[in-house]
Amino acid sequence: MSLYEEVGGQPFFERLVDAFYDALESDATVRPMYPEDLSEAKLHMVLFLSQYWGGPPSYMEQRGHPRLRMRHAPFRITKKARDGWLAAMNAALASVRGELNDEQFAEMESYFSMAAQQLRNV
Ligand code: HEM
Numbered sequence: 001m002s003l004y005e006e007v008g009g010q011p012f013f014e015r016l017v018d019a020f021y022d023a024l025e026s027d028a029t030v031r032p033m034y035p036e037d038l039s040e041a042k043l044h045m046v047l048f049l050s051q052y053w054g055g056p057p058s059y060m061e062q063r064g065h066p067r068l069r070m071r072h073a074p075f076r077i078t079k080k081a082r083d084g085w086l087a088a089m090n091a092a093l094a095s096v097r098g099e100l101n102d103e104q105f106a107e108m109e110s111y112f113s114m115a116a117q118q119l120r121n122v
Contacts, residue, residue, distance in 0.1 A: 002054025019092035
């Protein structure tokens with residue numbers, strides 16, 4: 001069973017992504033990089049994470065190959081921006097902690113810190 005199925009599918013990722021963007025609201029470095037209206041950004045993130053953790057390939061169908069480094073090239077991802085992004089995601093993960101077992105939590109936590117590090121581009 002994929003992690004996507006284990007956690008109950010797309011609704012889990014919707015909760016995670018909502019909590020992530022709520023936490024990001026107070027980040028003066030990263031929040032301004034996103035558009036005012038977050039609905040598209042939320043949808044893309046939900047579809048990407050669902051696909052990444054073994055769900056349906058809807059992200060690929062709608063957006064094409066993820067190419068995350070290329071898609072993040074327009075943004076100045078400094079160490080500070082990376083840390084702010086990751087702090088918001090860690091807060092989001094903490095908010096769903098009760099829905100995950102230790103292994104699932106550790107897997108997601110380490111993926112996000114590794115990926116955020118890879119996307120740093122300044
Ligand atoms: C684990 C690390 C990260 C992952 C998995 C991730 C994933 C994504 C995905 C899937 C998108 C949507 C791409 C699309 O289809 O258009 C996106 C957009 C974006 N990401 Fe990230 N990202 C990460 C880290 C970061 C960091 C560190 C920053 C900045 C500090 C950042 C800023 C943005 C911005 C500004 C957008 C565009 C949103 C929009 O215009 O709608 N991301 N990211």
